[in-house]
Amino acid sequence: MIVGERKPLEEIRAMLDPYRKILILGCGECVSVCMAGGEKEVGILASQLRMLYKRQGREVEIGEVTLIRQCDREYIEPHLDKIYQADVVLSMACGVGVQFVGEVAGEEVIVLPALNTKFYGVNLEAGMWAERCAGCGDCVLDKTAGICPIARCAKRLLNGPCGGSQGGRCEINPEVECAWQLIHERLKARGQLELLEEIVPAKNWKPSLSGGPRKVIREDLRL
Amino acid sequence: MGNFEPKIVGMFCHYCALAAQDVAGKGRMSFAPNIREVRVLCTGKIDVLHILKAMEDGADGVLIIGCKLGECYFREGNMRAFKRVDYARKLLDEIGIEGERVQMYEVPGPMGKRFADIITEMTEKIKSLGPSPLKKAAQEELMA
Amino acid sequence: MKAGSNLEKILEKGEFAVTGELGPPKGNDIEVIKKKAEHLRGNVDAINVTDNQTAVVRMSSIATCALLVQMGLEPVMQMVTRDRNRIAIQSDIFGATALGIKNMLCLSGDHQIFGNQKEAANVFDIDSIQLIQCVKAMRDEGTLLGGQEKIEGQVRLFIGAAANPFADPFEFRVVRLAKKVKAGVDFIQTQCIYDMDRFKEWMRMVTDRGLHEKVHILAGITPLKSGGMARYMAKNVAGITIPDKIIARMVKAKDAREEGMKICVEQIEELRQIKGVHGIHIMAIEWEEVVPEIVKRAGLLPRPKVSKN
Numbered sequence: 001m002i003v004g005e006r007k008p009l010e011e012i013r014a015m016l017d018p019y020r021k022i023l024i025l026g027c028g029e030c031v032s033v034c035m036a037g038g039e040k041e042v043g044i045l046a047s048q049l050r051m052l053y054k055r056q057g058r059e060v061e062i063g064e065v066t067l068i069r070q071c072d073r074e075y076i077e078p079h080l081d082k083i084y085q086a087d088v089v090l091s092m093a094c095g096v097g098v099q100f101v102g103e104v105a106g107e108e109v110i111v112l113p114a115l116n117t118k119f120y121g122v123n124l125e126a127g128m129w130a131e132r133c134a135g136c137g138d139c140v141l142d143k144t145a146g147i148c149p150i151a152r153c154a155k156r157l158l159n160g161p162c163g164g165s166q167g168g169r170c171e172i173n174p175e176v177e178c179a180w181q182l183i184h185e186r187l188k189a190r191g192q193l194e195l196l197e198e199i200v201p202a203k204n205w206k207p208s209l210s211g212g213p214r215k216v217i218r219e220d221l222r223l
Numbered sequence: 224m225g226n227f228e229p230k231i232v233g234m235f236c237h238y239c240a241l242a243a244q245d246v247a248g249k250g251r252m253s254f255a256p257n258i259r260e261v262r263v264l265c266t267g268k269i270d271v272l273h274i275l276k277a278m279e280d281g282a283d284g285v286l287i288i289g290c291k292l293g294e295c296y297f298r299e300g301n302m303r304a305f306k307r308v309d310y311a312r313k314l315l316d317e318i319g320i321e322g323e324r325v326q327m328y329e330v331p332g333p334m335g336k337r338f339a340d341i342i343t344e345m346t347e348k349i350k351s352l353g354p355s356p357l358k359k360a361a362q363e364e365l366m367a
Numbered sequence: 368m369k370a371g372s373n374l375e376k377i378l379e380k381g382e383f384a385v386t387g388e389l390g391p392p393k394g395n396d397i398e399v400i401k402k403k404a405e406h407l408r409g410n411v412d413a414i415n416v417t418d419n420q421t422a423v424v425r426m427s428s429i430a431t432c433a434l435l436v437q438m439g440l441e442p443v444m445q446m447v448t449r450d451r452n453r454i455a456i457q458s459d460i461f462g463a464t465a466l467g468i469k470n471m472l473c474l475s476g477d478h479q480i481f482g483n484q485k486e487a488a489n490v491f492d493i494d495s496i497q498l499i500q501c502v503k504a505m506r507d508e509g510t511l512l513g514g515q516e517k518i519e520g521q522v523r524l525f526i527g528a529a530a531n532p533f534a535d536p537f538e539f540r541v542v543r544l545a546k547k548v549k550a551g552v553d554f555i556q557t558q559c560i561y562d563m564d565r566f567k568e569w570m571r572m573v574t575d576r577g578l579h580e581k582v583h584i585l586a587g588i589t590p591l592k593s594g595g596m597a598r599y600m601a602k603n604v605a606g607i608t609i610p611d612k613i614i615a616r617m618v619k620a621k622d623a624r625e626e627g628m629k630i631c632v633e634q635i636e637e638l639r640q641i642k643g644v645h646g647i648h649i650m651a652i653e654w655e656e657v658v659p660e661i662v663k664r665a666g667l668l669p670r671p672k673v674s675k676n
Contacts, residue, residue, distance in 0.1 A: 154478050154480075155449070155475055155489070156491045156494075157491070158494055159497070159543070160539055160543050161534065161543075162475050162495075162534070163529065163530075163605075163606045164477070164534065165534050165535050165536070165606075166535050166606060167535060168535065171478060171605035171606070172480045173480075184536045184539055185536075196542055197542060197546065199546055199549055201497060201500065202453065202492070202497045202500070202501070203492075203493075
């Protein structure tokens with residue numbers, strides 16, 4: 001899932017300052033699952049903001065809507081009325097939702113982000129999420145025992161652990177596991193260590209963001 | 224403000240707090256009458272949103288009473304509640320409402336006296352903090 | 368001759384090589400370079416110039432190397448892939464070789480979190496092994512990475528890389544060296560060695576694979592200045608282990624600097640006995656003035672002369 005984290009209240013407050021009628025727009029997909037921008041988080045933020053404005057003696061109207069998802073036009077369109085009625089939309093989706101609600105609603109509608117979009121990750125344990133994929137556009141997991149060195153090595157190395165790997169930990173932080181240690185262990189367990197003898201040549205970063213904004217087109221699905 | 228009588232929402236665990244309340248009642252112990260009571264099957268059912276909504280809807284404080292740690296009927300519901308109380312306090316502090324208006328206590332089983340004492344203690348605490356800043360703001364607005 | 372550098376000639380002649388290290392100034396003060404360089408002149412065969420080591424901003428390795436060339440000294444230009452993509456790397460290699468630089472050490476580089484520009488974006492377009500491949504293609508095929516574009520002129524570089532026998536997983540360390548050899552490296556400088564047992568174990572694995580016949584291994588040493596430094600390095604520097612007995616010697620010593628030098632000379636004697644070790648690389652961090660004395664006591668002076676061409 002795409003993992004997000006709510007921005008500090010002070011930052012949200014400052015960006016909402018000019019507006020009197022706010023629609024907080026949650027998203028029912030990834031950010032619901034990672035407890036950052038689903039229906040409940042919309043409720044909490046709305047309640048917090050209502051109390052804040054009441055304290056400040058400001059009259060601000062706050063609406064709450066949570067869509068099935070913000071990355072599909074068909075789920076945004078039924079809510080356009082409410083979106084148009086607001087001065088501003090505070091989207092609690094990932095950066096994708098923030099942009100797409102704006103795209104669908106049109107340039108008159110101001111959509112602001114309530115979250116910082118962090119990464120593609122997993123729910124490691126309750127209350128903890130961790131990065132697993134960097135969306136590089138050219139998956140190498142078949143060569144790396146299913147553990148991604150692009151997303152999980154601080155240097156994105158492709159030819160094994162650097163000299164900073166110690167006791168299974170990364171040099172940048174003892175909390176961080178060395179991805180290449182994990183790859184090594186798994187290949188060893190599988191009796192496939194010889195895979196690490198091969199030199200992986202310089203990666204083609206064209207399919208990644210370095211090649212410019214990306215698009216996927218499936219002609220068979222187009223109308 | 225001399226005669227301020229706080230409104231406190233009490234979220235009480237069925238298994239300990241309410242049993243304790245019964246004992247206190249049967250024992251004819253007196254305690255402050257400031258609690259609006261909500262019975263929950265376990266404090267683990269209480270969400271951050273419930274606490275915020277109570278405050279938003281006019282409570283001066285929220286009192287949560289659960290079982291003693293390690294004695295939760297559902298094993299760890301009360302531990303979760305403690306963490307959520309911490310989070311709710313942080314959210315309230317962020318908007319200038321004292322987080323300490325939300326308190327959570329443990330009652331070891333049907334101890335009526337302890338229950339009565341907690342109610343009094345909490346009422347005193349909220350009295351000393353005064354009305355919720357939300358009410359103050361509303362009042363100042365009326366006066367202006 | 369691949370590059371015709373002094374270091375290459377010495378190693379090819381089978382002489383025991385000695386290299387030193389020079390950290391450029393955190394600014395453009397040339398006097399700092401001159402002073403450090405003079406301590407090394409005549410005492411080492413080539414001088415490594417670090418490339419923003421530990422991600423602390425310093426004068427560029429290329430510029431410092433070019434200054435050393437002007438001073439009649441031979442530099443080993445270190446280059447990290449942390450700060451440059453393949454465009455900048457190859458462009459800088461053209462420039463460096465045009466300025467008379469003949470040795471290059473290929474590194475991935477310390478992560479920027481250690482340095483003084485922690486908010487920087489890193490590059491890591493390629494890693495150190497791919498960098499070796501890149502330089503080798505430029506030198507031996509006369510092409511850019513990818514093999515298409517022909518280069519105008521000739522890139523002549525003696526290609527080096529690092530090895531850290533003290534990092535984990537230990538059994539991978541010799542595999543990593545083998546990959547660097549396969550990629551085309553000519554010489555290796557190791558992380559500084561204190562744990563001689565582990566280094567010998569690693570060298571045994573190296574010779575078992577016959578790698579010592581394909582690459583010149585220079586053993587890294589760093590003289591310890593004080594007991595405090597020994598303790599600090601053991602605890603805080605990634606990829607370095609220092610045995611307790613060395614720390615104890617440094618802590619107990621009346622004259623810690625003298626003790627540090629003694630340990631160093633003993634280490635050199637021990638390293639010279641190890642099969643496959645073709646030289647030493649002395650990294651006297653901010654203590655360059657100690658190098659002449661260490662080299663002298665180790666009986667490595669005068670340095671052998673090789674013909675200029």
